[in-house]
Amino acid sequence: MARITLQNLAHSYLSHPRGEADFALKQMDHVWDDGGAYALLGSSGCGKTTLLNIISGLLRPSQGRVLFGDRDVTGEETAERNIAQVFQFPVVYDTMTVRDNLAFPLKNRRMDAAYVAGRVQHVARMIGMEDWLDRKAKGLTADAKQKISLGRGMVREDVNAILFDEPLTVIDPHMKWELRTQLKSLHREFGHTMIYVTHDQTEALTFADKVVVMYDGRVVQMGTPEELFEKPAHTFVGYFIGSPGMNLFDARIEGARAHLAGGAVELGRSYGSVAGRTQIGIRPEYAVLTRGEGIPVTIRRVEDVGRHRLVRAEAAGQALSIVVPEGMPVSADLTHVSFAQDRISVYADDWRVEGSAA
Numbered sequence: 001m002a003r004i005t006l007q008n009l010a011h012s013y014l015s016h017p018r019g020e021a022d023f024a025l026k027q028m029d030h031v032w033d034d035g036g037a038y039a040l041l042g043s044s045g046c047g048k049t050t051l052l053n054i055i056s057g058l059l060r061p062s063q064g065r066v067l068f069g070d071r072d073v074t075g076e077e078t079a080e081r082n083i084a085q086v087f088q089f090p091v092v093y094d095t096m097t098v099r100d101n102l103a104f105p106l107k108n109r110r111m112d113a114a115y116v117a118g119r120v121q122h123v124a125r126m127i128g129m130e131d132w133l134d135r136k137a138k139g140l141t142a143d144a145k146q147k148i149s150l151g152r153g154m155v156r157e158d159v160n161a162i163l164f165d166e167p168l169t170v171i172d173p174h175m176k177w178e179l180r181t182q183l184k185s186l187h188r189e190f191g192h193t194m195i196y197v198t199h200d201q202t203e204a205l206t207f208a209d210k211v212v213v214m215y216d217g218r219v220v221q222m223g224t225p226e227e228l229f230e231k232p233a234h235t236f237v238g239y240f241i242g243s244p245g246m247n248l249f250d251a252r253i254e255g256a257r258a259h260l261a262g263g264a265v266e267l268g269r270s271y272g273s274v275a276g277r278t279q280i281g282i283r284p285e286y287a288v289l290t291r292g293e294g295i296p297v298t299i300r301r302v303e304d305v306g307r308h309r310l311v312r313a314e315a316a317g318q319a320l321s322i323v324v325p326e327g328m329p330v331s332a333d334l335t336h337v338s339f340a341q342d343r344i345s346v347y348a349d350d351w352r353v354e355g356s357a358a
């Protein structure tokens, strides 16, 4: 296992990039802990695969270095990096049994037969395929084959890292939850450094200790699921994480007050004068319908989404969502919306600004 350092890293697919816009991966510096479970999360085209390919050695970065522990691996081929990879689609040998598929990476390294047998048994138990070990892989469902791929990715104890590239794409929706949970416990048990690429926030948040949110070739925030929810560092994180995402309002910030089209909102903290495009962000969970406190709101519709209801409304000339707890009636006298002061984020040109005690 290894700590992974990305030093002054950037990548352009063009041979003569002219400016930042030509870089699929903008310059970044990060250290990812040994034994950490990381998810690379972001929408299509934001650079997740590019970054993963640089870490795995499939792609040589146009700038900067990749270190595993203290070793500079930037110029090393994938095979030299001692990593395991699980891809979007299963890679299994159809003519081999499940047992031989799982044992393959260990036999390849001429591990002791007793060790191989024990390890295969252990991994088979973890992926729920103990009873399938003597079956040929041919004819198994895509789910089962992908489980074998996951198991094979995890069978070696001595890898520097395990890289997963959208590994649950082919898995049936009801199996996804089970496999995600299994992966999490495999991480807890084996302690490998794991990097998991996905565009699905549920996958990222359930799997990772640290979620690395990417947007337009940049890491915009690296944090625990809680940090991403409570303090989104960038408006994209606010919008992308959460269901629905954060409400954002254009606002003029003056000291500890935000002026919106519908009225003023007290922020509880002071921001001086903030330059650029300024916005405030509030999660639907922290907006409350009131009978006069806050800014005027027009309720458009109420959606029942199981444990709570979701009110779609309009305030300050913009659409907003409000989570209404179970049991609270949404009556016509709820004319205003107020925001929990300590949950409001202030953004300047999309980046979160920290206030000071007002």
Ligand SMILES: Nc1ncnc2c1ncn2[C@@H]1O[C@H](COP(=O)(O)OP(=O)(O)OP(=O)(O)O)[C@@H](O)[C@H]1O
Pocket (backbone or CB within 6 Å): 013, 024, 042, 043, 044, 045, 046, 047, 048, 049, 050, 051, 199
């Ligand atoms: N081989 C390539 N040559 C040129 N441009 C590329 C190449 N691969 C990716 N890109 C571009 O680099 C950017 C980042 O792509 P990348 O595949 O890393 O994103 P991603 O987040 O993994 O997206 P997805 O989830 O769709 O796979 C995109 O603009 C893409 O068009």
